[in-house]
Amino acid sequence: VFKVTDAKGDVVFEDAVPFLPSDGTYTSSGVVKVPDARPEGLGFQGFFLPTAITTGKDQAPISAFPAAANPFVGLFVFHGDLGLDSGLPQSVFTLDKAGLKQFKHRDGSPVRVSLTPGQVADLPGGGSIEFVELRQFARLQIGSAPLAWLPLGATILGVAGLVLSLLIRPRRTWLRIRPGGPDGGSRTVVEIAALDRIGRGGGDLDDHVRRLVDALEEES
Amino acid sequence: MTTEAYSIAANYLRAAATGVLALAFVAYVAEWALARRGALVSVGGDDQRSAAPDMAAGIGRSVATLAALLLLAGVVFRGLAAGRVPWANMYEFGCAAALVVLTGYLVLVGRWGRAIDWSGAAVTGFCTVVLGASMLVYVPAGPTVPALHSYWLVIHVLAAMIAGSGFVMGAIASAAYLFKVRDENALPRLPSAARLDEIAFRVNAFSFPIWTFAALIAGPIWAQYAWGRYWGWDPKEVWAFITWVVYAGYLHARATAGWKGRAAAILCLIGFATFLFNFIGVNLFVGGMHSYAK
Secondary structure: OEEEEOOOOOEEEEEOOOOEEOOOOOOEEEEEEEOOOOOOEEEEEEEEEOEEEOOOOOOOOEEOOOOOOEOEEEEEEEEEOOOHHHOOOOOOOOOOHHHEEEOEOOOOOEOEEEEOOOOEEEOOOOOEEEEOOOOOOOOOOOOOOOOOHHHHHHHHHHHHHHHHHHHOOOEEEEEEEEEOOOOOOOOEEEEEEEEEOOOOOOOHHHHHHHHHHHHHHHHO | OOHHHHHHHHHHHHHHHHHHHHHHHHHHHHHHHHHHHHHHHHHOOOOOOOOHHHHHHHHHHHHHHHHHHHHHHHHHHHHHHHOOOOOOOHHHHHHHHHHHHHHHHHHHHHHHOHHHHOOHHHHHHHHHHHHHHHHHHOOOOOOOOHHHOOOHHHHHHHHHHHHHHHHHHHHHHHHHHHHHHHOOOOOOOOOOHHHHHHHHHHHHHHHHHHHHHHHHHHHHHHHHHHOOOOOOOOHHHHHHHHHHHHHHHHHHHHOOOOOOOHHHHHHHHHHHHHHHHHHHHHHHHHOOOOOOOO
């Protein structure tokens, strides 16, 4: 909530202004438009830091934490025509600077007003701006994903299958059965062969074939 | 001890670990260099293999163990200083991940011996670089933003770190494989190309399900209740998925005729590159909801 007084001493603005957060520590930016100030309209553009810390001398302060532990507002001050009477719709978060001039110090650097809650700063063209209080606003996002369990379940099944496929070593076993022995008699010849798909000389391949041969010999 | 003292101790321990690890790297490089000379000598008819490379490797291993212990103490102190698990920003992730890589290497050396010992120079070199580079994104120990206040921070990030460590080992083995497959006689300390291929496959096959869990199960579950959606095409999510796809391709390529061997090893390196980019590039240059670099 800001309170702006113009050069004649009239309170020309007293309202809450939303500053949009732009990062994880809620460094926020916004503008205050005061078209009713006299002799000229006033515009403020700046940033809001919920927890301002300075990282060193001559460094711009940054926000260290999203909660309002050390709220701080820095504003650049403009004067002139805010363009609100042109009839064109305007964003409430940006200033139309076409008809505005920025207040500057004598050395050409822009005037910046720094405020913490309760502080008042005098404006270069007369008048003052007060950071009356900090009001928090919440952005709510409502979502519903009724089928979220489906991808979850499918992914878990997929991983389970993946782990199994990586752990189990595939093995192929062939049996070739054909009539006729080497002497052309009426015997049936059975050939057995096996192959590990992931071959690392596992060692039990021979056992596997041996067992099959033994089983067959017992049958006959 | 006060929080401040823990924080200072953590910084000193991390710095000490970096220095000690650099020494281990030197010892491992000496191992390779000595082995190279030994190979030249043995060509000259002298069949006695020098014990010097093994000694250098032993020194490297001992020094690397010391570095791992220092780093472990540093990471624990960092956690005590911050009052939470010490992997909530890029700096801490770099230190903790280097510790996991180093520990994984030392454990594997204990289990597999020579089969993994050879990678010492690459592992210690990589971890030294990670530890040194993490200083570039140093932030003082402190609380995290509220979005990270969840036990999923432990599960999701730890799983990602473990999977990433496996990817590091896999990439080292695949790179070594590419050298070996060109010339079996190069770098005598390395195992045969077939063995390297096998090692790369085993660590990647271990890491891939964990990566799947970290990026595609634990992450979305956390996102579902922290951000209200389980998949939001955040840059980090997309790159994690790209990494996943490339490694899935690698696992398939290894079992596919025409793709096994060199092509699969190159895929493994591409996968690792996407993983690294996700850590470095997305953190520093892309932004998004996973930007906890600072």
